[in-house]
Amino acid sequence: MAPVEPKPCEETWGGSLEKGRRALLGAHLLPSRYSKISTMGPGQALMWGISAKPINTIQYGPDCPEDSRHRVLVTKTTPPVLLLELNAQATFNMMDPDTSQDILFGMDAVIQLLKSPKTMANGRPLAYVIQGSGPHFCPGGNPNPKLYPGHIALTVNQYAGYLPFIRCREMAIPGVCALHGSLVGGGVAYSLNNPVRFADSKASACFGNLSRGAVPGMVLSTNIPQALGLHGALDIYLTDSTYSTSACVKAGYLHGVQASIAAVKQEALKQARRLGQSPLGMRIVGIKPELDVERFGIEGWCIELGARTEGVFRNVGGKSRAEKEAEAKDEAAKQTAVDAKPKQEDWNEWRRRQIQPKKRPKRRAKRPPSAG
Template identity: 25%
Template sequence: MTQELVSLEMAGSVALLGLNRPAKRNAISDALLEALEVRLVEAQRAARAIILHGHGPCFCAGLDLSEHRARTAEEVFHHSRGWHRVFRALREGPIPAIAAVHGACVGGGLELAAACHIRVADATAVFALPEGTRGIFVGGGATVHVARLIGTARMTDMMLTGRTLDAAAAERAGLVTYLEPAGEALTRACEVAARVAQAAPLTVAGVLHALPRIQDMSESDGLFVESLMAALAQTAPEAERRLAAFLEKRAPKAIQTLPSGD
């Protein structure tokens, strides 16, 4: 079954989706993309947070070029739009997604990680967009989503020169949210996901769906949408319960830190 190319495990309310093509460094073939789409629907129905990781030596080495080289221009166009559809389902889905990155995260793998809402990397992670050096162009959303994370100038440099960012450079660039010692990305991602899974549903909806759109709005329109989301979230029964717990000193302190990865 195609689902075997993407494993699905549940850890409480967190779904772990694992790219499972280790012999090919989890390169994204048509079959793997199809499996990811199927597993994503299952995970979004069953969980309150998703972790995306790679089995074997790396997160994802990108597009399976052995399938890609024989495509016509029309086929490449529709193939790219298929990636956009699947990655949009991840990015615009109902629950947060966290990428746990180790080893290579290049090309389409970086585009996949960028489609997640939070990225955790360990010290072995490396990030690259080698399409420019191979005479092709990104097709999985990098021009929008990677560029928004690291800036157009840095993405231009990566594509034209083949420059690779190590984990520390990726964190400095804003691509990585959490940087951990080698072998610890998945552990930290599980800690982050467990915290994320506790967030109130309307707060999650605002962060996943309103916040990205506000970035594309004028200041006036963005602040208007912010006020609408504040009104919706604060008047929900879940907010009333949580605020009561805070006022009655039954809630955790507002300032919390996740356990150190050092």
């Protein structure tokens, strides 16, 4: 039986033109329902190769030059475990170009270490932990960054800014993310690039980008449906709600909860050591599929487009409608008081002048008649 050739209006993923259009729309909006396999083109390869290198001048941390905004530590256990720590405590580990540049330096050191395992006495690290110093793991992007001099157009672009946060998937070893504090936008996206996530009992998670004029980044449009399912992904994106650790565990975002920040970091290190020692630990890497570089580039382009048109974080610090109405009433009351105050002052001044005794002017001395 001769094979039937598809009609010109049919798409490769099947169906008529109507189905093809729906699949094309779904491939961009509903990535969990339609798997789109893509390869890295020359343009993406060049951008990836250039942006993945710290081409900027040396950037120091918030307490320059003592501390860096990103620290790479290695435990002396067997097998060793990598500790990748966000250390921008002055900005609560919020994402900005300076932090991205320091992470690029740190991830370059990690890749070189993994390429040369003989340089370490205990061998090659077989697991990693991502954590943050201070009260918050990462509350997302910094709306008002104070950048050090030396940046160029590429270093402040979202493509180069988000690239170091997804390079944890290059290591191809099991990893655990220790979360705490307020997780908003970029903090959620960074954690979803890791297969296992723990948090302290007081942590909270919120996508928060819809109300701030931003779009998903760090392949978040694919990671959220994979972790929470289609219904959960649409709910967290459209409602812009803040979820507790209990809700995050039920949704499948978190895999465990600890009582304090120190406890969640210890638990993350314990689980990472167990995954590194287990002969089946490497299978956890397969939980996160191969990175779709094309989708990462499209997300970066969409973020730049949104920043040029409407402006990202345009309403950060904005107030709700009820607060604005209350402020308008207060301003009206103050204006009424200001308008009434001069009238009362004029009346008091007039009464004060009335009760005071009148002062008659002194008579001038008469000049003597001139002698004539």
